[in-house]
Structure formats: structure tokens, C-alpha cells
Amino acid sequence: MAKTDIKINSTELGTGKKITTSIPYVNATASAATLVQFGRQLNALTTNTYISTEKVVTTRLDDEEASNNG
Amino acid sequence: MADILVESQTLKIENLFVDGDTRTITLKNPKSQIATQDITDLQNFMRANNIIIGDKAEGTFGKIESVKRINERRYYLDWSDEG
Numbered sequence: 134m135a136k137t138d139i140k141i142n143s144t145e146l147g148t149g150k151k152i153t154t155s156i157p158y159v160n161a162t163a164s165a166a167t168l169v170q171f172g173r174q175l176n177a178l179t180t181n182t183y184i185s186t187e188k189v190v191t192t193r194l195d196d197e198e199a200s201n202n203g
Numbered sequence: 204m205a206d207i208l209v210e211s212q213t214l215k216i217e218n219l220f221v222d223g224d225t226r227t228i229t230l231k232n233p234k235s236q237i238a239t240q241d242i243t244d245l246q247n248f249m250r251a252n253n254i255i256i257g258d259k260a261e262g263t264f265g266k267i268e269s270v271k272r273i274n275e276r277r278y279y280l281d282w283s284d285e286g
Contacts, residue, residue: 145232178233
């Protein structure tokens with residue numbers, strides 16, 4: 134079974150240091166536009182400069198192997 | 204050489220689900236002024252779009268329970284003169 138996380142990428146004001154905020158188990162059926170808006174809305178509560186929102190889908194390989202073996 | 208003090212702030216948004224569980228979103232460098240309306244808008248967005256945090260089922264998000272600003276001070280000890 135796959136799980137979906139999102140990562141919000143931004144840079145820190147003043148230092149330019151890259152910051153990644155991880156939100157685990159976000160709604161997997163949400164559209165890209167919705168997830169981007171969610172990422173932007175969360176980042177708007179900070180002083181960080183928004184760069185992008187990534188969707189990360191993780192599939193456990195043991196589950197894949199089990200389904201392939203029938 | 205003096206010890207180094209590093210100060211930082213994080214925002215912890217605690218989300219309550221209908222089964223009574225909570226899941227927390229942590230953000231670094233929160234703004235010094237965050238309006239109540241910003242949190243209300245975020246909550247409404249999460250409900251309207253079935254945003255779930257953690258291992259919860261779709262449609263079970265209840266509300267944002269609390270929002271906390273955490274101030275942290277870390278002192279990095281300078282022991283470079285020690286033998």
C-alpha cells in the first residue's frame with residue numbers, strides 16, 4: 134500500500150538556507166493544485182520564501198513482492 | 204572563545220480528528236504576527252479539501268485544536284581550549 138507525504142521547500146529569510154517541511158500522510162487523492170495551495174498556505178505563516186511543494190509517494194516493496202507472487 | 208547562542212522559533216499546529224487523536228504540523232520561522240483569520244482559513248481549507256495528517260481516514264479531520272509558538276535557545280559550548 135502506498136502512502137503520500139508532501140514536502141514544502143523554502144529558503145530562510147536572511148540566510149538563504151534551504152528548509153524542507155515534511156507533512157506525512159496527506160490526502161492521496163487531492164489534486165496537485167490543492168496540494169500546492171496547501172503548501173503555500175502553510176508557508177505563508179512563516180517568514181520563509183516559498184519555492185515548491187513536492188508529493189512523495191512511498192510504496193512498501195514487500196507488498197509489491199507479495200502481489201507479484203500471487 | 205565564547206559559547207555560541209542560537210535562537211530559533213517553531214510553530215506547532217495541533218490538528219484534532221473525530222476519533223480524538225491529534226496530529227501536529229511543525230513549521231520553522233513563524234511570522235511574529237499571525238492573525239486568527241489565517242488559522243481559520245487554513246482550517247477551512249483542510250476541511251473543504253479533505254486534508255488528512257497522519258494515518259487518518261478521509262473526512263475525519265475535525266479542527267485545528269491549538270497553535271503554539273515555541274521559542275528555543277541552544278547554547279553550543281566552546282571546549283576548544285580543553286586538552
